[in-house]
Amino acid sequence: MTPPEPRPRDRGIPEATVARLPVYLRALQALDDRGILTVSSEHLAETTGVNSAKLRKDLSHLGSYGTRGVGYEVEYLIYQISRELGLTQDWSVAIVGAGNLGRALANYGGFGTRGFRIAALLDADTAVLGDTVAGLSVGHIDALEDVVDRENVSIGVIATPAVAAQEVCDRFVEAGVTSVLNFAPVVLNVPPGVDVRKVDLSIELQILAFHEQRKADGYAGLDPFGKGPV
Amino acid sequence: MTPPEPRPRDRGIPEATVARLPVYLRALQALDDRGILTVSSEHLAETTGVNSAKLRKDLSHLGSYGTRGVGYEVEYLIYQISRELGLTQDWSVAIVGAGNLGRALANYGGFGTRGFRIAALLDADTAVLGDTVAGLSVGHIDALEDVVDRENVSIGVIATPAVAAQEVCDRFVEAGVTSVLNFAPVVLNVPPGVDVRKVDLSIELQILAFHEQRKADGYAGLDPFGKGPV
């Protein structure tokens, strides 16, 4: 419309902010549980480990929900963040791969309490079919399309070995799933419009190893008071 | 210090680059397994899902290991990246919390093959002490300091419930561990010089839910034909 207008993706919340909102939400819920009614950006920032100005800027993307001189009303902010994140509705999740990780995930209680319902746990190995994990019976992978359709699954979790991950992903996408959480150590290929997030433990360890090595090498790095290599 | 000198932290590799090196490494190892001797930045970039210029810039931080007109020698690059990441030595890892997740991690074979040795699996619950997981006997949490010392543990993994995480972390730090991988949904407090990385599945799901909601809202955003998030 207006040529000199820097507006193309303004209705969008910065990705970095989106990644922090769940952290704020969790801290706010802890405050709420303790019966605390309001909180300042300074205090909330401290408990979530971020800069208070950054926190305020993050929240300002949702609207002006604070009161100057006072702070933010805990319950109201919980509601606003939840709404923004889409947590006022329930989401169905399907997990593929009922191995070590898939079972741990299915057994994990922390999902249901946040509005994520595990609709199915699927596997290709007939030896595990019918096993009961967390009250859920392991289904066959060929039921994937049916499950996605019937249970209205919108998030697919991949906990299979690496070689099977792309194929499972393709089936998810084909079935209409547009959000995938991948634990297999492979780069998934997906069409535009599909979001993939990956959790890769080996990479995390390798990053830690890199920094660990840095500390070990006698690097007189920045931060002279750095509590050095203890 | 010196105004015209851009040298203060030059020997350092950008954090974003460090996070990608393990991805390149994995792709290179796959090429190596297939007997492929050299690879171009274009090709490697495609299989790892990054921009080829970014890949070249990443690799240039390690040195000039490519040959113009040809590409990179796979084996040599594997060696250089491994060295930079500190993977030419072995690292001892201690896991605390022998629940669903801790056991899945201990059972996972993908760590040992990359130079990470699980030195111990510890828990506070006497009911699980002595259980054998992946050839490892679950030890008591009070042995943490001993284990760290004796096995030369440099990376601590926290797979306990949230309430116990900070305390376990403190004990790790006190014992001399300077790298922590945390699975519990809490913000850990550590002194300078200690690296913490977190893996938080609930946050990953919430981020996916946010984007999912975005897609569902009939947002006739920019770019009617997808290409949106990816």
Add this chain to the structure above:
DNA sequence: ACGCCCTTGTGAACACGCGCACAAAGTGGG
């Protein structure tokens, strides 16, 4: 030996995110 073509390595422009610092706005006390 020479020149063509391929690929690297990087300069420069751009986009994004961070944190300081402060004016605006609201509260509570006198």
Add this chain to the structure above:
DNA sequence: CCCACTTTGTGCGCGTGTTCACAAGGGCGT
């Protein structure tokens, strides 16, 4: 009613990271 104090919301400069585009460099065919 006014003033002093607290805390929000944000303008701005800075640093980091990404991408384009291209000159420099090296192999290979002739």
